[in-house]
Amino acid sequence: MADKDINQWMAFYANGAVELAAHLNMPTLDYSIDSIKQVEELCASLYNDTPKNFISRLFKRSYSKKEMIETAKMLGAYVGEVIIKKFGGKWDYENTSIKGNAIVLTIDDIKLFPVGKVYKRLVNGPEDNLYHYFHFITQEIGKVQISK
Secondary structure (H helix, E strand, O other), X not given: OOHHHHHHHHHHHHHHHHXXXXXXXXXXXXXXXXXXXXXXXXXXXXXXXXXXXHHHHHHOOOOOHHHHHHHHHHHHHHHHXXXXXXXXXXXXXXXXXXXXXXXXXXXXXXXXXXXXXXXXHHHHOHHHOHHHHHHHHHHHHHHHHHHO
């Protein structure tokens, strides 16, 4: 897939996140920095809604791995698009020796993996808080861009 295609696909996925938030009657995702809080709240809700043990899985359906990956793509694309609006950058694929191709957001020489980060948030819970991640990486990107 060409660079232009992946950038179009990620913008499409990000729009899906906006639609998902609207469907769930959450505040509008407007591509602002503050909207990352709503993405974190959505991830927290999905994580808390996921059954964690055998007994709870008997009574409540768990999300399939495919559903988790698609949700991570959608919300990770949104986080990435917010970063792109603030700092620039482009989406691409990076071949990793362990899991094949990963979706990467490249800004100058910095590589970010917001889709992977969202997936970790959905699976691991609050230890992978997206709002904290977003603020950390924006500080680091800012330091690099100032030093150039």
